[in-house]
Amino acid sequence: MDFFISLFSDPVAFWNSHTLLIGQIGINAIIATSMFLVLYSGQLSLAAPGFMAIGAYVSVLMANYWHTSGVLNTITGAILAGVIGLLVGLPVLRLRGVFLAIATIGFIEAIRLGVILNVEITGKGLGLSNTASADPLGGINIILVSAVVIVFLVWRLTKGRLGNAWSAIRQDELAALSQGIHVARYKLIAFVISALMAGYAGALEAHLTFNVDPGDAQYGVTRAVQVLTFAVLGGSGFVLGPVVGALIVTLLPYVFNAAGPYINIVSGIFLIAVIIFRPQGIVGRGGLAIIRPRWWPRARASAPSTG
Amino acid sequence: MDQQIINAIFIGSIYALFAVGYTLVFGVLDILNLAHSAVFMLGAAITYTLVANYGQSFWVACIGGMLVSALMGLVIEHVCLRPLRRRQAPPIAALISTIGLALVIVAAVEQGHPGSLTAWLWKDGANSVAFPPNTVPNPTWHIGDLTLQAVKVAIIPICIVLMLLLGYVIRYTQIGRGLRAVAENARAARLMGLDVDRMISLTLVISSALGGLAGILFGVALGDISPYIGREQVEVRGLAIIVLGGMGSVTGAVLGGYLLAMIELLALISPLGSGGRNGIAFAALFLMLVLRPQGLFGTRLRERI
Numbered sequence: 250m251d252f253f254i255s256l257f258s259d260p261v262a263f264w265n266s267h268t269l270l271i272g273q274i275g276i277n278a279i280i281a282t283s284m285f286l287v288l289y290s291g292q293l294s295l296a297a298p299g300f301m302a303i304g305a306y307v308s309v310l311m312a313n314y315w316h317t318s319g320v321l322n323t324i325t326g327a328i329l330a331g332v333i334g335l336l337v338g339l340p341v342l343r344l345r346g347v348f349l350a351i352a353t354i355g356f357i358e359a360i361r362l363g364v365i366l367n368v369e370i371t372g373k374g375l376g377l378s379n380t381a382s383a384d385p386l387g388g389i390n391i392i393l394v395s396a397v398v399i400v401f402l403v404w405r406l407t408k409g410r411l412g413n414a415w416s417a418i419r420q421d422e423l424a425a426l427s428q429g430i431h432v433a434r435y436k437l438i439a440f441v442i443s444a445l446m447a448g449y450a451g452a453l454e455a456h457l458t459f460n461v462d463p464g465d466a467q468y469g470v471t472r473a474v475q476v477l478t479f480a481v482l483g484g485s486g487f488v489l490g491p492v493v494g495a496l497i498v499t500l501l502p503y504v505f506n507a508a509g510p511y512i513n514i515v516s517g518i519f520l521i522a523v524i525i526f527r528p529q530g531i532v533g534r535g536g537l538a539i540i541r542p543r544w545w546p547r548a549r550a551s552a553p554s555t556g
Numbered sequence: 557m558d559q560q561i562i563n564a565i566f567i568g569s570i571y572a573l574f575a576v577g578y579t580l581v582f583g584v585l586d587i588l589n590l591a592h593s594a595v596f597m598l599g600a601a602i603t604y605t606l607v608a609n610y611g612q613s614f615w616v617a618c619i620g621g622m623l624v625s626a627l628m629g630l631v632i633e634h635v636c637l638r639p640l641r642r643r644q645a646p647p648i649a650a651l652i653s654t655i656g657l658a659l660v661i662v663a664a665v666e667q668g669h670p671g672s673l674t675a676w677l678w679k680d681g682a683n684s685v686a687f688p689p690n691t692v693p694n695p696t697w698h699i700g701d702l703t704l705q706a707v708k709v710a711i712i713p714i715c716i717v718l719m720l721l722l723g724y725v726i727r728y729t730q731i732g733r734g735l736r737a738v739a740e741n742a743r744a745a746r747l748m749g750l751d752v753d754r755m756i757s758l759t760l761v762i763s764s765a766l767g768g769l770a771g772i773l774f775g776v777a778l779g780d781i782s783p784y785i786g787r788e789q790v791e792v793r794g795l796a797i798i799v800l801g802g803m804g805s806v807t808g809a810v811l812g813g814y815l816l817a818m819i820e821l822l823a824l825i826s827p828l829g830s831g832g833r834n835g836i837a838f839a840a841l842f843l844m845l846v847l848r849p850q851g852l853f854g855t856r857l858r859e860r861i
Contacts, residue, residue: 293648340846347588347803348849351795355842358792363835470792474590474655481652511673513663520656521636528645 252503268386269457274499275392276454281479281491282396282403283446288485289407290439291419293350295473296337299357300330300444301451302468305461306371308452312382319382323452330448331441338440342433345422354470365463377461388456395453396492399446404488406442415439482523484530493532557825559702564821565814566708566777569715572813573770574790575797576719576806577763583804584739584759587650591632592767593786593794594658599625599768600775600785601665601678607691609679614691618772625768629760632657637760638753658786666783678783686779708777715773718766719810726806735759739804796841802850 255263264271280297287294304326311322341352365371372378406412414435417425426432455461465471475498483494501516508515523531574596581589599621606617636653668678697704726732737745738755746752774789775781797816801808816837823836 344845344849347582348799348845350588351799352842352845354792354795355838355845358838359835359842363839367835471787478652478655481648510667511663514660514667517656517659517663520659521653524645524649524652524656525636525639528640528643528649 252506268389270499270503272385272389272392272457273454274496275389275396276450276457277479277495277499278396278492279392279399279450279453280447280476281483281495282400282488283443283450284476284480285485285488285491286403286406286439286443286446288480289412289419290415290436291422292342292436292440293346294341294353294440294443295350295470295477296334296353296356296444297447297476298468298472299353299360300334300447301454301472302357302360302365302463303330303333304448304451305455305468306365306377307448309377309379309382309455309461310370312379313377316381319384319456322382323449323456326452327445327449330451331445334441334444334448335437338437338444342436342440354473357473358469361463361465361468365468371463372461374463376463379455379459379461383456383459385457385459388453392453395449399449400488400492407488411435411438478520482520482530484527484533486529486533490530490532494530497531558700560821560825562702562704563708564817566711568814568817569711570770570774570777570813571790571793571797571816572810573715573718573766573773575794575801575809575813576722577765577767577770578794579798579801579804579806579809580759580763580766582798583806584735585637585650585756586804587637587647587654588795589632589654589760589763590651590791591628591636591654591658591661592763593791594661595625595628595632595764595767595786596771596774596790597665597783597786598628598661599771600781601771601783602768603772604685604687604775604781605678607687608685614687618769621772622765622768625771626761626765628661628768629762629764630757632764633757633760637756662783662787680782682783684780684782686781687776692776705777711773711777718769719806722762722766723806731758793837796837799841800844 255266280301283297283300304323306326307329308319308322308326311317311325312319337356341349341356344352366374407415414425414430417428417430418432418435422432479494479498480491481494482498483492484490501519502512505512505515505519527533574592578589578592581587581592602624603614603617603621606612606620607614612620632654636657637650640649640653664674665678666682668674668676669681670679692707695706697706724732726735734745734750734755735758737748737750738752738759742752745755770790771785774785793816797812798804798809799812800815801810801812819840820837826836
């Protein structure tokens with residue numbers, strides 16, 4: 250509770266003491282938007298942590314070895330993630346639903362376990378030292394501005410020609426195809442844009458810490474599941490849904506601070522409750538679902554039947 | 557080398573047993589039950605607790621572990637799946653609710669220290685523990701340069717018998733016909749007078765009991781029981797296996813389990829060494845999906861989630 254009281258009573262002090270948290274929320278919002286984009290085009294892709302890893306490692310390695318500027322590093326990381334996204338997307342996008350999800354899990358784990366933990370230059374399991382370019386407090390404005398710009402751009406995209414095509418593909422791929430929509434091309438566009446965004450977020454995130462950690466919670470399945478939770482919890486029908494989801498999931502440990510060591514139990518129950526009462530997500534159409542057990546009496550119509 | 561092959565076969569049996577439960581739920585419901593790996597862990601944890609903290613004999617503890625796992629199946633159905641099914645929620649919502657349940661189960665075990673709220677469930681926190689020595693009779697034989705431990709060798713026939721039994725039930729009994737009917741088309745099955753909800757509960761009970769047993773066997777044979785064995789050892793491997801075998805195919809999951817163990821063995825003895833083991837398995841999974849998405853033994857591709 251102190252958390253929220255300080256947010257309203259003394260916003261400046263709150264900002265100063267929680268800068269890292271706010272930065273993390275901004276980054277998670279970008280990743281959530283990247284997840285939104287693939288879901289919006291009807292693809293259950295969990296590849297985001299893989300692209301984040303590429304963005305993070307490329308930008309930090311460039312800073313460490315070539316001493317180039319942070320802007321150039323970040324952009325190169327993002328673009329490289331986009332290129333890999335194109336290469337991965339070409340063969341993978343034939344898959345649908347849960348098959349795509351599992352293939353992308355294969356991709357992120359092959360990147361993390363197969364490449365990052367095995368190659369000398371990435372520092373293997375120890376992670377990569379980032380003292381050259383890390384700027385935990387200075388980067389926050391860039392992060393927040395990029396988050397807002399990216400969310401706005403994606404919102405515009407979903408309103409345009411591309412967005413209509415994605416919507417059509419999500420609702421019925423066959424029907425979209427028969428309307429002359431080039432399904433493969435539009436899916437690939439969504440996948441590559443989302444890879445670019447994830448790579449960008451990964452590069453930014455790497456600049457928040459002094460050590461890039463190749464752990465499961467960072468670039469592995471755990472992270473992928475977390476990103477999926479952002480999107481589904483917030484609601485994947487509208488671009489702000491995943492952002493709200495990212496905000497809530499990132500803040501959960503602070504909201505349930507009182508639970509102490511039992512925080513994960515409480516968060517898990519909260520997650521189940523939200524998804525059961527609002528299966529369409531928090532930002533979505535329709536009201537709260539009322540779960541009525543079978544033995545609970547049904548509400549009766551007051552007027553007697555005349556028939 | 558021969559020793560490694562035997563080890564691969566026995567770990568493959570555990571993988572197979574775990575993946576059969578995974579694939580059964582997917583086959584009937586078209587839902588990935590991500591709480592399955594937590595049930596795997598819970599089975600092992602309950603069995604250990606009954607032996608070490610409550611002084612029960614190993615066999616009683618085994619039955620206790622499996623019962624709790626089976627009950628967990630009912631919890632998954634009633635808490636995570638049925639409310640969503642009633643609301644006709646998109647199947648992706650079930651992924652999140654089962655993830656939530658997995659989070660709760662793992663956290664409950666993880667926080668079990670003496671004096672904490674879940675101390676009755678587990679007392680060793682995040683530590684990895686093994687059964688006290690001599691809990692399980694474990695004669696060891698040496699044949700040539702092979703070392704055969706009874707607990708490891710016994711796993712293979714246990715798994716094979718259970719999987720044959722499951723195959724028999726699915727193929728030849730009234731219950732199995734019901735399960736297959738629900739898997740084929742739930743609405744048609746309901747119109748034919750089948751109690752679909754009961755069939756789905758039954759599927760989850762069977763699946764979770766098998767998952768819990770796989771966890772118990774894993775804990776006994778490898779002496780490594782911690783709140784994280786589900787997440788770290790079998791969760792993603794289980795996904796890989798059911799893809800290798802073809803989603804929803806029980807035979808495929810069994811063969812996929814052994815196949816994955818063999819692939820990992822090959823990666824282990826290759827120049828890549830143990831570091832490359834996991835990476836190779838996932839690269840194989842990725843290639844498999846791209847080249848043959850219906851799996852090795854799957855016949856048709858169903859696209860729903």
